[in-house]
Amino acid sequence: MPPNPYSKLPPRAFWRTAISEVHYAELADLWEPLALSRQDRIATAGSCFAQHIGNNLARRGAAFMDLEPPPPSLFASVADARRFGYRVYSCRYGNIYTARQLTQLFDEAFGRRNPQESVWQRDGRFFDALRPSVDPVGQASAEQVLMLRQAHLAKVREMFQTLNLFVFTFGLTEAWVSRTDGTAFPIAPGTICGEFDATRYEFQNFTYPEIAEDMGRFWSGLREINPRARLLMTVSPVPLTATASGEHVLVATTYSKSVLRAAAGDLARQLPDACYFPSYEIISSHPSRGMFYDPNLRTVNEFGVNYVMSHFFSGKLAQAFDASPEAAPAGDSELVCDEEALDRK
Template identity: 45%
Template sequence: MKHPYEQAPPYTKWRHAVAAPATEAVDPGIGFPFRLSRRDRVATAGSCFAQHVGRALRGRGFSHYVTETAHPFVANVAGPFAYEQFSARYGNVYTSRQMLQLVQRALGLFEPADRAWTGPDGHWYDPFRPTVQPGGFLSVEELETDRRRHLACVRTLLDGLDYLVFTLGLTEAWMSATDGAAYPLCPGVAAGAFDPAQHLFVNLEVDEIVADVEAFLALITAINPSARLILTVSPVALAATAENRHVLASNTYSKAVLRVAAEMLARRNPGTIGYFPSYEIITGIHSRGGYVLDDLRSVSEAGVAQVMASFARNATRADEPDPADAPAPHDPVALRQAALFKDLSGLTAAECDEAMLGA
């Protein structure tokens, strides 16, 4: 009788799938459960790495679903003001708790007690989007008007998306002692003032992340039953840790927790949640460090290109014609995959608020 490993496909064996192939031929995206078409409305949220997905999809004719755009009069400064970094102007959503509360706020189910922070310039900043408005707002009224518009745009997003790509970035977070509201940054880093009696540090565990994600997905599918979730884990290392230990140990712990949580979610919710292995593509030993920059945390252009090439092969419909430059008939799949994300200029310029923690 043959044992199970004898007839297993080559991609299940380290020697064939990791050690022997050229770096660019290693592709752990095999078996991804969803195939996106250009008609699908794909929303993005999460840590800074999720920005790469939106830009690449948009650059090659896929629908990066954006519901919050800048007024034409200020379109020339839309980038610094966090428009179209993601599908709405929420900035980096680093943790599962942030994402859950964002969905709850958009649906009118949660209103944090913390309404506005002041900065060193005397202007007003949104505690849950402290960096999206450079220079802050001139008044609390202006801030709250913008916030109402923002949450309405998020609600529109939840109603209309087909897929949500959510990049799990961090387990470490700061929360309000009053109501558990999760901040994207520690108070006092970008705005506000840190108060150890009011601002609590938490390091989310696997079961908490799983519960958060399943809770926000249930809220979305209650109003949009066909919505699907694509999870990724950010390969960008922690800029700093609030734990009293070496940042390398904290980074390893956080990424392991996020990866296990993503696996559990995908296994428990087949057909609704899929995990795409961008983390493995960037950080796997097969890359020999070639997909990170000299700071050893930022992803290189080559790394972004490799992730997007795998996404094209494994998560998009290869039989759908490319409207930009249709491939030659003799090798349509290979040519389309090569062309799909060829324009990578500027893709590695993702805005990461978390880098401020390591300054």
């Protein structure tokens, strides 16, 4: 056979040698691990699945940033602290499902944006509308909520100014936004708290161009205040809990994940010091035969999480961090997900 562009490609480039002839547990070379040291300050944000990466980084000895730890002796267990938004991400912002949420949080933290609506109510208590799940009992007044939000934003500023690597997991394209100023909320009003009013809120299913533009604007802003920052993007393999698009939830999930995967891949090629890790492909692609999902075919089981992490901590990262970390403390592996409120009947 005469030489052609495929003649000298490695085995990983061919389906037969990379997939068909290899047991799925023996897959290799799925990504080129980035260079990290134990001194690099790493922050995480995004959808629920991002919590697994943060937990594993911390247990393996990375300099995982936790800028809003729980007050000493306030909670009886890790699980209790996580229920109030502590030990979940690098700051206590709860789930950030969309690129629009991330961009707006960054702009607000640096005084570039002031959302017109940031307090919701429920049963006489007041909640932060932009992170409603981090305070299950709420506050006695709107003023207290706003005061706590300012303290939170100060920590978010510190995080962005001092991190070396920002890990962001894309979760959704769907969101509910304010008709007044376009504020994107992590959950629909009226689910965890607040009241739904169709004259005040509208459904938005973000498109590829909108997501790419949001992330590009966020990255430009971050590099402006922190030129040494790097970006690692992933896509959550967890399907949608529910969709407001009018489509079947399977079709809506496929659309959402396809758009997010395409955006993350192109951004990783276009943005300086940005890369992509294929957690989505490892868990959800058809060669895995769905074995990494729980019986509900939505949540990822512990075996799947561990398999993803074995690929993440490969190559250079395997040399820099512990290969076999200690087991997670009780309550540390249970994900905190705003989206699950959509399925409460």
